[in-house]
Amino acid sequence: MTSHPRIRTSSHAALVFALALTAAAAHADTRAPAPPRAVAARPALGVEELNNIAVFKAASPSVVNITALSVGRDFFSMNVQQVPRGTGTGFVWDDKGHVVTNFHVIQEANAARVTLADQSSHEAQLVGVFPDRDLAVLKIDASKAKLPPIPVGTSRDLQVGQKVYAIGNPFGLDQTLTTGIVSALNREIESVTRRLIRGAVQTDAAINPGNSGGPLLDSAGRLIGVNTAIYSPSGASAGIGFAIPVDEVNRIVPRLIRDGRMVRPALGVTAGPPQMGPALNLPKGVPLVRVAPGGPAQRAGLQPFARGERGGIAAGDVITAVNDEPVADLDDMLTALERFQPGDKVTLSVWRAGKGRKQVVTLAESDD
Incomplete structure (x- = not known):
């Protein structure tokens, strides 16, 4: 008989506790919510933050x-x-x-x-x-x-370590800003045509899909490059991005606007294959296997390598430099010539049969 009172007592305590909780809850509902915590005062924006904001706004x-x-x-x-x-x-x-x-x-x-x-x-x-x-x-x-034009800067005086900004639309998102530094200069990246783009700017500013074609800016908000490539197996930013240097852009874009295409200056020559130089023990340069009749090279007296009557190779010319800038192969020579326009005169360094000479050539317009 001693267990029943304990059971009644436990049930009674539970009921009292439940009623107390209900009363407390009802009382809590009538009270005002706790006030928000006081907002801590924020110090003024730093100089770097202010510059970031100014560059983006501009x-x-x-x-x-x-x-x-x-x-x-x-x-x-x-x-x-x-x-x-x-x-x-x-x-x-x-x-x-x-x-x-x-x-x-x-x-x-x-x-x-x-x-x-x-x-x-x-x-x-x-x-x-x-x-x-x-x-x-x-x-x-x-x-x-x-149509506010973007201010154009230069890339020839860039230095590793200086701050850069990239603005773009990654993943279709509107107007994002990422920051970083110039990580390296004079990089070489491959274009869609497999031609090398020389002098590319390497940066660690995040450049994700959708940023392609966007501006790379310096701390003054001037254009210093066009973001073009991400070095990443997944295609997402992995800390290495590249931009076409603005000096190249400023050279090419006005010509595209004027002519609708990049009018290439031409010498009127055909270059031999890469293995030709080592096979014939030639110096680094561009060995010629054809010189177009009536073209700039022929008028200047350049001659191609040719096979003689007895099957031997008749000595021809190797272009080793353009305006004293060494050219190791055809891509080097095309890059050097693209800095000029049809009608310009250039001085070629030419090697033939162990002897070097200088030859002035007036460039013509390419047909391609």
């Missing part, structure tokens, strides 16, 4: 989003429509509506749409491309008030 109106389009046909209605192929970044070059981006951003598209910083969208016309340097110029019809 440059972002010049940065655009580019949507590459292709014409597709709806399977059910058979209506022709434009289908997005991908997105990239570009920037306003001048107030006439010229926009610069990477060639690979619009490479497989047959139309493009440019979205400005104010979110207005404009159909773009292709002005010109230079795949060897992964550059393209588009043009849109918009008011000058919407």
